[in-house]
Amino acid sequence: MTRIAVLPGDGIGPEITACAVRVLDAAHPGCEFVEAPIGAAAIAATGEPMPASTVELCANSAAILFGAVGGPGFDHLPPHLRPEAAILGLRKHFNLYANVRPARVFAGMEQRSPLKAELVDGMDLVFVRELTGGLYFGDKSLATEDGHEVVRDVLIYRDFEIERVVRFAFALARMRGKRLTSVDKNNVLLSSQLWRRIVVAVAAEFPDVALDHMLVDNAAMQLVRDPRAFDVIVTENMFGDILSDEAAMITGTIGTAASAALGGAPDANGFGLYEPISGTAPDIAGQGIANPIGAILSAALLVRYSLGDEAGASAIERAVAHTLANGPRSRDLDRDAGVSTTAVADAIVAQLASVPA
Ligand code: IPM
Numbered sequence: 001m002t003r004i005a006v007l008p009g010d011g012i013g014p015e016i017t018a019c020a021v022r023v024l025d026a027a028h029p030g031c032e033f034v035e036a037p038i039g040a041a042a043i044a045a046t047g048e049p050m051p052a053s054t055v056e057l058c059a060n061s062a063a064i065l066f067g068a069v070g071g072p073g074f075d076h077l078p079p080h081l082r083p084e085a086a087i088l089g090l091r092k093h094f095n096l097y098a099n100v101r102p103a104r105v106f107a108g109m110e111q112r113s114p115l116k117a118e119l120v121d122g123m124d125l126v127f128v129r130e131l132t133g134g135l136y137f138g139d140k141s142l143a144t145e146d147g148h149e150v151v152r153d154v155l156i157y158r159d160f161e162i163e164r165v166v167r168f169a170f171a172l173a174r175m176r177g178k179r180l181t182s183v184d185k186n187n188v189l190l191s192s193q194l195w196r197r198i199v200v201a202v203a204a205e206f207p208d209v210a211l212d213h214m215l216v217d218n219a220a221m222q223l224v225r226d227p228r229a230f231d232v233i234v235t236e237n238m239f240g241d242i243l244s245d246e247a248a249m250i251t252g253t254i255g256t257a258a259s260a261a262l263g264g265a266p267d268a269n270g271f272g273l274y275e276p277i278s279g280t281a282p283d284i285a286g287q288g289i290a291n292p293i294g295a296i297l298s299a300a301l302l303v304r305y306s307l308g309d310e311a312g313a314s315a316i317e318r319a320v321a322h323t324l325a326n327g328p329r330s331r332d333l334d335r336d337a338g339v340s341t342t343a344v345a346d347a348i349v350a351q352l353a354s355v356p357a
């Protein structure tokens with residue numbers, strides 16, 4: 001039986017992950033779901049954000065369905081003891097270097113965008129964010145030098161780390177609209193100059209994919225000026241973290257944003273970690289009102305990329321599209337008539353059952 005490691009984590013993680021499990025099971029029956037603690041929940045249970053037993057479960061699973069990690073009361077701790085260390089640790093441990101973050105405006109959602117509806121109607125882009133290098137994983141230090149506190153976060157990339165994620169992005173672009181935008185800060189950073197050089201070299205293997213380069217500040221601007229101009233965007237870890245939140249918000253809510261973290265080609269059907277990008281949303285956690293769609297669409301990505309079941313994945317995406325267009329919607333999308341987290345999941349499961357695959 002295909003085992004899926006389920007790591008609900010903190011905040012709204014457990015509520016929305018439970019919905020994702022239900023939908024995954026309905027669209028692709030026969031998986032075994034095994035839960036384990038992660039993040040602040042794991043610190044409470046075991047003292048560590050990423051217990052060895054959780055890592056072992058993941059290693060013995062086909063994929064990880066991840067909720068969210070983080071919480072109040074950890075800000076004084078060093079980075080490796082904070083709940084966030086768990087997600088960074090899993091990405092690194094399993095070498096999940098390619099982070100796929102689709103940003104798509106579903107029909108009926110145009111009015112929810114903070115941008116004008118006519119600017120976002122039909123928006124459908126994908127970020128490929130490098131996920132195991134850069135500022136996140138370079139050496140860090142805080143020292144006192146000449147009576148001043150001096151802090152360093154080292155931005156480090158090895159050539160092969162850039163090359164593999166760029167190749168992944170080209171391959172994904174080839175499977176979609178055949179356009180790739182590489183985002184960097186080539187005018188200032190040496191790391192971006194190497195990045196751009198490698199992008200140009202890899203492009204020779206993909207003559208059918210149209211490539212352009214964009215500076216990150218300009219990319220932030222172009223995303224709000226004309227988000228439909230993009231197909232696939234590839235960028236390093238920190239730039240991707242920031243820009244993918246911007247793109248998610250443009251789609252109307254971060255509550256529907258899904259992601260996949262992969263360690264091989266987009267069509268390899270390998271191991272991956274799947275998580276909504278909304279985070280723990282502590283302000284609404286435990287109230288049963290969070291939007292489960294980010295988690296549900298992450299489950300769809302799991303079905304596509306780790307289980308190789310394109311029919312199951314697109315069935316989930318169609319059921320989500322139908323539910324977003326016709327309701328019911330959660331409260332982030334409908335302040336007055338919004339329904340509960342589980343009611344949204346119920347509607348999606350019912351929709352899946354009513355449409356033949
Ligand atoms: C994300 C999150 C994480 C990141 C945090 C929780 C460490 O913001 O997945 O985008 O920065 O990668």
Ligand code: MG
Binds near residue numbers: 242
């Ligand atoms: Mg982020």
